[in-house]
Every structure is written in C-alpha cells, then in structure tokens.
Amino acid sequence: DTGVSQNPRHKITKRGQNVTFRCDPISEHNRLYWYRQTLGQGPEFLTYFQNEAQLEKSRLLSDRFSAERPKGSFSTLEIQRTEQGDSAMYLCASSPRDPGSYGYTFGSGTRLTVV
Amino acid sequence: EDQVTQSPEALRLQEGESSSLNCSYTVSGLRGLFWYRQDPGKGPEFLFTLYSAGEEKEKERLKATLTKKESFLHITAPKPEDSATYLCAVQADPTSGTYKYIFGTGTRLKVLA
Numbered sequence A: 001d002t003g004v005s006q007n008p009r010h011k012i013t014k015r016g017q018n019v020t021f022r023c024d025p026i027s028e029h030n031r032l033y034w035y036r037q038t039l040g041q042g043p044e045f046l047t048y049f050q051n052e053a054q055l056e057k058s059r060l061l062s063d064r065f066s067a068e069r070p071k072g073s074f075s076t077l078e079i080q081r082t083e084q085g086d087s088a089m090y091l092c093a094s095s096p097r098d099p100g101s102y103g104y105t106f107g108s109g110t111r112l113t114v115v
Numbered sequence B: 001e002d003q004v005t006q007s008p009e010a011l012r013l014q015e016g017e018s019s020s021l022n023c024s025y026t027v028s029g030l031r032g033l034f035w036y037r038q039d040p041g042k043g044p045e046f047l048f049t050l051y052s053a054g055e056e057k058e059k060e061r062l063k064a065t066l067t068k069k070e071s072f073l074h075i076t077a078p079k080p081e082d083s084a085t086y087l088c089a090v091q092a093d094p095t096s097g098t099y100k101y102i103f104g105t106g107t108r109l110k111v112l113a
Helices: none
Strands: A005-007 A010-013 A019-024 A031-037 A044-050 A053-057 A065-068 A075-079 A088-095 A110-114 B003-007 B010-014 B019-026 B030-038 B045-050 B056-059 B062-066 B070-075 B084-092 B101-103 B107-112
Touching: A005 A088, A010 A019, A019 A088, A019 A110, A031 A075, A044 A065, A044 A075, A044 B101, A053 A065, A075 A088, B003 B084, B003 B101, B010 B019, B019 B030, B019 B084, B030 B062, B030 B070, B045 B056, B045 B062, B070 B084
Parallel strands: A010 A110, B010 B107
Antiparallel strands: A005 A019, A019 A075, A031 A044, A031 A088, A044 A053, A065 A075, A088 A110, B003 B019, B019 B070, B030 B045, B030 B084, B056 B062, B062 B070, B084 B101, B084 B107
C-alpha cells in the first residue's frame, strides 16, 4: 500500500462544466475525508465518511458538490456547474478508526483550475 | 466558534538558528491538537498529536508542546530541509457531533544555508 492516491493530479475545466475527482484511501482505513485548500490558506473541511456512510458535510458545500464512497472503498467528489471560485487544491485523507496518534494520511491532492 | 490562529505567517531562519512557531486555538472540548508539515504541491504530512495541557512530543529537531490555549512547535538547530509550511489543526470532541479538523493558515518556514 503506497498511501492515499488521488486522480487526476491536475484538472483544468471551463466554467459551467462538471468535474469528478477520485480518491483511493489506505485499504485498512475506514474513515475518509475531503478538504479544500486555496493558496496561502489551511485546508478547509468539506465532508467525512465512515465506511460508506457520509456522516458530516460542511455548510460550505453547496448543492453543486456531491461525494460518494460506494462499499466503503474509494471515494469520488463531483462538482457540477463549476465556478471560478471552485479553483483550489482538493485533498483527500484517510485514517484508522481512531486517528489518535496517527492523524490523517493525506493524498497529494487534485489541483482544479476553472477558466 | 472554533478557531485556530498561527503566527508568524512566515519565518526566515539561518541554518542552526532555533525558533518557535505558535498556534493559538479556541475549541469547545479539545479532542486533539495536530501538527502537520506541508511541502509545496503536496498534501500535509502528519507530525504530532497532543491531547492535554502539559503534553510534549519530539521528533528529530522538532518539539511540540500544548497549553490550554496554545501550542508551540519548537525547531532546534534547523536545516534547509526543514523548510516547509507547518500547519496546526484542532479536533473538537466528537460527541459534539463533528469529526472535522479545523486548520490554521500555517507558518511558512524558510531555513537558509
């Protein structure tokens, strides 16, 4: 297992188009998180899954954003009708049942540019 | 409202010049305070978890401490490879219904040879 994998690494899209990102967590981690990070800012929470259940969703996540984690394995994050303000790094992280002393393991992120 | 503030925003040190980074926080019921290192274009890399005031953790040239209102990341005799952005995050007690981390904006550290 080589850690948390995110694809694609970079995505350029035109405003109004839909995009989908994929995250493959560490296999034994049942918790999965999505964060968004803009330049010069810390990561900002988007949503959290425990196995296949989406247990928490940020109020910042408009109805244009949706995330899934079928069968508690990989996860997808879809953004519909993209806007320029959606340009950011989208980070996925996973953790064991209790992150505790291990924290999250982050992927390298998907950088989205909306033109 | 839960909040994390990091200072300074940026720090330049000469190699071997020790210093400290500050993370002050406000959270309703602290579950844990976390330090991460982030290199440009990469995701954050976990460094430490601190749970209660008075706790300390060390890793190589880094030492993290925690009080009831703030945490410090002490860097002793830094090397150029310690250059990165250091992020602090807090997690509130999950019984409040949230599992998220709240991150600060980070301290960008540059260590000059």
